[in-house]
Amino acid sequence: MGERWSFMILRASFNGVCHFEEFLEVLGIARNILSNRLSRLVEAGILKREHCADDRRRIEYRLTPKGMDLLPAMLALRQWGEKWAMNVPANPVLCDSRDGMPILPITIRAHDDRVLGGADLTWREWSDIEAGKPAPTTIRAAT
Amino acid sequence: MGERWSFMILRASFNGVCHFEEFLEVLGIARNILSNRLSRLVEAGILKREHCADDRRRIEYRLTPKGMDLLPAMLALRQWGEKWAMNVPANPVLCDSRDGMPILPITIRAHDDRVLGGADLTWREWSDIEAGKPAPTTIRAAT
Numbered sequence: 001m002g003e004r005w006s007f008m009i010l011r012a013s014f015n016g017v018c019h020f021e022e023f024l025e026v027l028g029i030a031r032n033i034l035s036n037r038l039s040r041l042v043e044a045g046i047l048k049r050e051h052c053a054d055d056r057r058r059i060e061y062r063l064t065p066k067g068m069d070l071l072p073a074m075l076a077l078r079q080w081g082e083k084w085a086m087n088v089p090a091n092p093v094l095c096d097s098r099d100g101m102p103i104l105p106i107t108i109r110a111h112d113d114r115v116l117g118g119a120d121l122t123w124r125e126w127s128d129i130e131a132g133k134p135a136p137t138t139i140r141a142a143t
Numbered sequence: 144m145g146e147r148w149s150f151m152i153l154r155a156s157f158n159g160v161c162h163f164e165e166f167l168e169v170l171g172i173a174r175n176i177l178s179n180r181l182s183r184l185v186e187a188g189i190l191k192r193e194h195c196a197d198d199r200r201r202i203e204y205r206l207t208p209k210g211m212d213l214l215p216a217m218l219a220l221r222q223w224g225e226k227w228a229m230n231v232p233a234n235p236v237l238c239d240s241r242d243g244m245p246i247l248p249i250t251i252r253a254h255d256d257r258v259l260g261g262a263d264l265t266w267r268e269w270s271d272i273e274a275g276k277p278a279p280t281t282i283r284a285a286t
Contacts, residue, residue, distance in 0.1 A: 066227045068261045072249045073223055076216035084209045096253040097265040100278020106215045109247040110239040118211045122240040123158055135243020
């Protein structure tokens with residue numbers, strides 16, 4: 001998933017691209033590389049390969065629920081790239097379809113929805129949480 | 144960043160690991176690979192290499208602000224792995240240090256903090272947003 005072409009194919013999928021020729025055109029990718037990456041994404045259960053409802057001769061590649069669930073991770077990486085790298089375009093912008101306003105930066109939330117930063121976080125053993133042990137006060141994930 | 148050892152080194156960093164020997168012990172990684180990955184992460188500006196305040200003979204590797212900003216993306220990927228893959232341990236759990244309760248799944252938020260799913264999203268050109276154009280009603284990021 002960290003591989004560059006797979007990332008760009010997934011992003012195109014999120015944009016609604018689903019036909020082989022469309023991926024070729026939008027990504028400017030070599031035909032054999034595209035075939036290879038699409039097969040791998042289908043094998044990984046991230047994309048599904050189906051016949052077009054309108055025209056059974058055409059093949060479509062669409063995101064599965066597993067693939068759709070990658071969106072937050074992909075967006076978080078993209079936002080990090082926009083903030084820290086000079087060559088990552090911030091266009092197009094992902095927006096709320098209700099009013100067209102841009103989404104917020106992806107953040108870490110506490111159970112009560114407060115935004116948490118590095119100093120507000122601590123790692124705990126699942127067994128301690130289940131056993132109802134009080135949270136340790138001295139462990140910090142980062143200073 | 145998508146590379147496995149770099150990912151695990153970063154996670155150890157978020158856990159507070161900072162000395163070379165500690166990384167070796169916690170990760171079970173070969174010495175030469177660890178050296179290589181640490182150098183690359185320092186070159187990429189994600190980790191910084193400093194002398195220990197207490198003992199100037201010891202070297203520490205700590206997250207830079209750029210590295211810290213990777214945490215949401217790393218967590219989103221980890222949560223995806225826990226949900227969809229059988230072999231990803233869900234332990235330890237990242238928690239709110241205030242009360243020890245686990246963080247929420249990473250989500251996409253609208254400007255008013257509503258959680259958005261695939262069907263609630265649309266891509267827009269930054270120039271259209273700046274020009275104050277009304278949001279198109281027919282474009283969906285995914286069905």
